[in-house]
Amino acid sequence: MDRFTEILGRLSSAGVRFLVIGVGGVNYYATRKHVLFNTEDCDLFLPPDPENLLASWSVLEPLGFEMTSHGEPLEIPLDLWLAERVVERQAVVRALGPEDLRLDLTMTMKGFRFEELWDARRTFAIEGYEIPVAPLSRIVESKRAAARDKDLLFFVTHEETLKELLGEDDA
Amino acid sequence: MDSNKPSILDPDGTLAAKVAAIRADFFTNRWEKYMEMVRWLEAHPENRDGADKTWVARATEAYRTHFRRALRVR
Numbered sequence: 185m186d187r188f189t190e191i192l193g194r195l196s197s198a199g200v201r202f203l204v205i206g207v208g209g210v211n212y213y214a215t216r217k218h219v220l221f222n223t224e225d226c227d228l229f230l231p232p233d234p235e236n237l238l239a240s241w242s243v244l245e246p247l248g249f250e251m252t253s254h255g256e257p258l259e260i261p262l263d264l265w266l267a268e269r270v271v272e273r274q275a276v277v278r279a280l281g282p283e284d285l286r287l288d289l290t291m292t293m294k295g296f297r298f299e300e301l302w303d304a305r306r307t308f309a310i311e312g313y314e315i316p317v318a319p320l321s322r323i324v325e326s327k328r329a330a331a332r333d334k335d336l337l338f339f340v341t342h343e344e345t346l347k348e349l350l351g352e353d354d355a
Numbered sequence: 356m357d358s359n360k361p362s363i364l365d366p367d368g369t370l371a372a373k374v375a376a377i378r379a380d381f382f383t384n385r386w387e388k389y390m391e392m393v394r395w396l397e398a399h400p401e402n403r404d405g406a407d408k409t410w411v412a413r414a415t416e417a418y419r420t421h422f423r424r425a426l427r428v429r
Contacts, residue, residue, distance in 0.1 A: 186416030189409075211415055212408050215401045220411065222418055306397075308408040315408075320397040321390065328382070336378055343385065346392035 185311045187285055188226050191247065193313030200240045202228040203301055203318040205293060212308050213320045219345045225286035229318060231298040232291045234267035240289060249281040294329035296322055
């Protein structure tokens with residue numbers, strides 16, 4: 185089993201609410217004929233809920249992950265007080281794990297609130313785990329709002345892939 | 356937007372201008388058609404709720420492993 189799946193599965197099994205977003209989320213919508221995008225990290229969208237955030241840390245820390253924010257390690261102990269401060273600031277927490285695994289835990293996604301996406305989520309079965317993924321259309325709309333050059337490259341590539349896929353399906 | 360930043364690789368802004376043109380064309384002329392295709396993929400039978408996507412996880416992991424093991428030879 186790949187490490188990301190194991191970690192996402194553990195988070196899901198522990199009752200942590202999250203949605204896979206970013207390129208990792210887009211990949212889950214690939215069909216068998218589809219090109220996959222390479223990504224070295226995994227972006228997770230979490231609700232602005234300190235207890236949920238703390239629960240995610242409680243899963244990740246024993247697996248060897250170090251929580252950082254803005255390049256600095258989060259203070260120890262990783263407790264509810266700290267989770268409340270992180271939620272207040274809506275800071276992105278980067279979880280750095282063994283084998284260079286990287287998860288970005290974010291509580292903001294341009295243009296969308298968590299609950300809205302949670303209600304529209306797609307749950308995929310991966311290695312027996314149930315992994316919640318944000319709707320594909322919302323992931324790409326959020327990427328448009330971010331408007332980074334690397335997102336433009338993604339869009340052009342994804343557009344080309346979809347055209348090929350549609351062409352094959354129409355044939 | 357990243358391409359607006361000054362760069363030693365693009366001192367006269369040629370690359371930035373090309374990126375800006377692609378960006379304008381994509382979001383002005385191609386976005387709606389692209390979103391139609393995205394919604395089609397979202398509704399694809401292989402993407403129904405509960406679909407097994409284990410193969411995606413295995414394929415992306417194989418890719419990561421392949422490049423993690425790459426060695427510089429010169």
